[in-house]
Amino acid sequence: MKHRVLIVENEPAIADTIQYALETDGFETTCLYSGLPVLGLLAIENMDLIILDIGLPDINGFELCKEIRKNREIPIIFLTARSDEIDKVVGLEIGGDDYVTKPFSPRELSARVKALLRRTHQQSSSKDTLKQFQVDESRRQILYFGQSLDLSRYEFAILKTFIRRPGHVYSRDQLMELCWDEPECSMDRTIDAHIKNIRNKMKAIKPDYDSIITHRGQGYSLKEDS
Secondary structure, three states: OOOEEEEEOOOHHHHHHHHHHHHHOOOEEEEEOOOOHHHHHHHHOOOOEEEEEOEOOOOEHHHHHHHHHOOOOOOEEEEEOOOOHHHHHHHHHOOOOEEEEOOOOHHHHHHHHHHHHHHHHHHHHHHHHHOOEEEEOOOOEEEEOOEEOOOOHHHHHHHHHHHHOOOOOEOHHHHHHHHOOOHHHOOHHHHHHHHHHHHHHHHHHOOOOOOEEEEOOOEEEEOOOO
16 A cells, blocks of 8 residues: 655645655655645545645744644654754754755655655554553543543643653753643743643552653653653
């Protein structure tokens, strides 16, 4: 069965080049030339990966990625004409999986798509065998060792972010940026309070196990064997 790739790129010539390279390598592709239709498409179509231009005419690619990440874990490769290191860091921290700077080789991009899909499949397989968490997006519910956690909206968003990347250390600022609609209106110590609540709720289910690790001066992460 062919993998389906969504290409979101406002320059038709670039989109056509990417589409040709991917279809030559056996992928099925869909092209959109603006960002706002993406969420509507994902609601009715299943995609295996998104190639997402940052400089879209109607919405910034970073902001669109954050919206996608609220409900889906689909792999995302960013495209951008800017090569600043800070852009790369920001893109990966908000949920991007890879980053390609224009101009680029379509064949290299296709190779990255293949590598990312392989890596995603391997991660999914390992998580299926060790999974202590089960995330139900439609019900906004997370099961911990088979039992439902009574989570607030922000607790759900924080824990879901951890589950998506076990072992990755998130700073308080990063968690607020990813989980809050208006992060500038919240204080970083708010994160500490939510983490404490999440821990207490998990310990009520499994008292002798702490899935969340505190990294002093850095932030928090989820144990990789969780």
